[in-house]
Amino acid sequence: MTARILLIEDDARLAAILQKLLTREGYAVDHVARGDEGLAQSQCQPYDVILTDLKLPGLDGLSLISQLHAAKPRLPIIMMTAHGTTETAIEATKLGAFEYLLKPCEPEELLDLIASAVAHSQRMTIPVELGEAREARFALVGNSRAMQEVYKQIGRVAATPVTVLIRGATGTGKELVARALYQHSDRADKPFIAVNCAAIPETLLESELFGHERGAFTGAQTRRIGRFEQAHGGTIFLDEIGDLSPGTQAKLLRVLQERCIQRLGGDETIHVNVRVLAATHQDLEKAIAEREFREDLFYRLSVVTLRLPALRDRAEDIPDLVRFFMQRHATDLAIRDPSIQPEAIAWLQRQPWPGNVRQLENVLRQAMLLARPFAVGLDHVQQVLARNAQALDIRHLTIAGYITELLDRAQRGEVEDAFHRLIADIEPELYSQAIRLAQGNQAKAARWLGVTRLKMHDKLTEFGLLPQRNPPPPGTA
Numbered sequence: 001m002t003a004r005i006l007l008i009e010d011d012a013r014l015a016a017i018l019q020k021l022l023t024r025e026g027y028a029v030d031h032v033a034r035g036d037e038g039l040a041q042s043q044c045q046p047y048d049v050i051l052t053d054l055k056l057p058g059l060d061g062l063s064l065i066s067q068l069h070a071a072k073p074r075l076p077i078i079m080m081t082a083h084g085t086t087e088t089a090i091e092a093t094k095l096g097a098f099e100y101l102l103k104p105c106e107p108e109e110l111l112d113l114i115a116s117a118v119a120h121s122q123r124m125t126i127p128v129e130l131g132e133a134r135e136a137r138f139a140l141v142g143n144s145r146a147m148q149e150v151y152k153q154i155g156r157v158a159a160t161p162v163t164v165l166i167r168g169a170t171g172t173g174k175e176l177v178a179r180a181l182y183q184h185s186d187r188a189d190k191p192f193i194a195v196n197c198a199a200i201p202e203t204l205l206e207s208e209l210f211g212h213e214r215g216a217f218t219g220a221q222t223r224r225i226g227r228f229e230q231a232h233g234g235t236i237f238l239d240e241i242g243d244l245s246p247g248t249q250a251k252l253l254r255v256l257q258e259r260c261i262q263r264l265g266g267d268e269t270i271h272v273n274v275r276v277l278a279a280t281h282q283d284l285e286k287a288i289a290e291r292e293f294r295e296d297l298f299y300r301l302s303v304v305t306l307r308l309p310a311l312r313d314r315a316e317d318i319p320d321l322v323r324f325f326m327q328r329h330a331t332d333l334a335i336r337d338p339s340i341q342p343e344a345i346a347w348l349q350r351q352p353w354p355g356n357v358r359q360l361e362n363v364l365r366q367a368m369l370l371a372r373p374f375a376v377g378l379d380h381v382q383q384v385l386a387r388n389a390q391a392l393d394i395r396h397l398t399i400a401g402y403i404t405e406l407l408d409r410a411q412r413g414e415v416e417d418a419f420h421r422l423i424a425d426i427e428p429e430l431y432s433q434a435i436r437l438a439q440g441n442q443a444k445a446a447r448w449l450g451v452t453r454l455k456m457h458d459k460l461t462e463f464g465l466l467p468q469r470n471p472p473p474p475g476t477a
């Protein structure tokens with residue numbers, strides 16, 4: 001699944017450099033030098049991202065963007081622009097550009113932006129199949145009654161414009177359901193913009209959602225168009241909604257009530273036509289009782305509530321899920337005919353799965369690595385799950401609480417190498433959160449952690465965290 005990029009740039013030297021950079025990173029790149037050619041070319045091939053200059057012969061960047069966006073509202077466009085033309089660049093984001101870049105740009109910055117635009121594009125275009133789907137890369141797998149009920153609900157509400165709140169424990173497939181709802185909606189040809197409310201610092205979230213005017217706060221040197229405005233006509237997915245601060249909750253409530261936004265520091269009221277999907281793993285009723293979540297917002301969000309079952313309540317789906325994930329991971333683990341012994345499946349069906357489908361997927365991947373090139377057996381899955389269970393559940397402990405627990409265990413003789421245990425327990429969480437925050441961008445996550453890309457890739461493989469996207473470019477694996 002190589003991502004395709006259309007590069008529209010009239011400076012031949014710059015175009016050659018960009019083309020080389022992107023090709024080396026594993027993208028397929030087509031290049032044209034004129035705006036009108038770019039528009040024509042975009043109709044000939046399904047592209048994942050368009051990277052375009054602002055000043056172009058034939059058709060200037062802004063008209064190009066508005067015509068492209070009208071023809072292909074789901075295609076992310078990144079605009080490159082010279083300093084001093086920022087106002088135009090902002091104009092471009094209003095016309096439908098996904099992001100803009102100031103020239104001269106750093107290669108890393110460009111690659112980060114391209115990677116996130118590709119992920120954004122694929123969220124919209126790679127279908128999420130429902131039910132039985134052997135060939136699909138993304139599917140909601142499982143024919144249990146609970147899942148049948150989920151498919152029915154998706155069918156009932158997808159095409160209506162109602163707000164849907166997707167609830168379920170961690171790893172139950174909430175994001176997948178959001179994508180399926182979007183893809184089956186009558187807005188499927190319009191943008192789908194996902195915002196992870198927990199991954200963005202509180203101070204930046206409001207500006208991310210609603211945009212800001214120049215000078216709205218220190219550091220706001222230019223105007224910014226928020227995600228709500230960008231999603232106009234389409235769908236916005238607010239993930240981890242339980243993590244919103246009270247201030248942002250109040251603003252969001254207003255958007256839902258009045259269907260309009262105000263950029264931070266601005267007084268213009270901007271009408272937005274956006275369908276809202278939201279998800280959380282948190283106990284919102286409890287949060288409401290504790291006055292941490294607004295009840296009125298809760299009612300606005302949960303016009304329809306879709307609840308995803310825990311994996312342990314649908315153990316009959318496990319054989320299908322196992323086959324699906326083994327297929328999905330076989331390719332990049334270079335396993336030709338992946339197989340698993342029936343007693344291993346039976347044992348997996350009896351486990352409690354606190355991390356739900358995501359945990360099952362990770363366990364399988366690690367077991368496949370362990371068993372490679374042979375069939376996955378009972379001892380493999382038991383070994384992997386035992387290794388994972390020994391780790392303290394650090395997600396729900398403070399660091400001090402974790403250390404107390406670890407030292408308790410050491411005193412009882414249950415842990416002999418507390419120092420190494422600490423690293424082993426924390427490392428997977430560190431990598432997992434970093435890659436998630438970086439939206440799958442390994443280069444970015446590696447930079448944050450101060451490790452090489454090679455190490456990043458090895459660790460992600462070790463912890464079963466490699467996302468299902470393009471294989472890493474040669475030289476990193």
Ligand SMILES: Nc1ncnc2c1ncn2[C@@H]1O[C@H](COP(=O)(O)OP(=O)(O)OP(=O)(O)O)[C@@H](O)[C@H]1O
Nearest residue numbers: 139140141169170171172173174175176281357358
């Ligand atoms: N029913 C399912 N069939 C197939 N794959 C699934 C299913 N549910 C989840 N997955 C897979 O499990 C992983 C986690 O799913 P997803 O990210 O949608 O969970 P989530 O509920 O959003 O979790 P979290 O609360 O931790 O964000 C993904 O790789 C997804 O593709």
Ligand SMILES: [Mg+2]
Nearest residue numbers: 174175239279
């Ligand atoms: Mg999620």
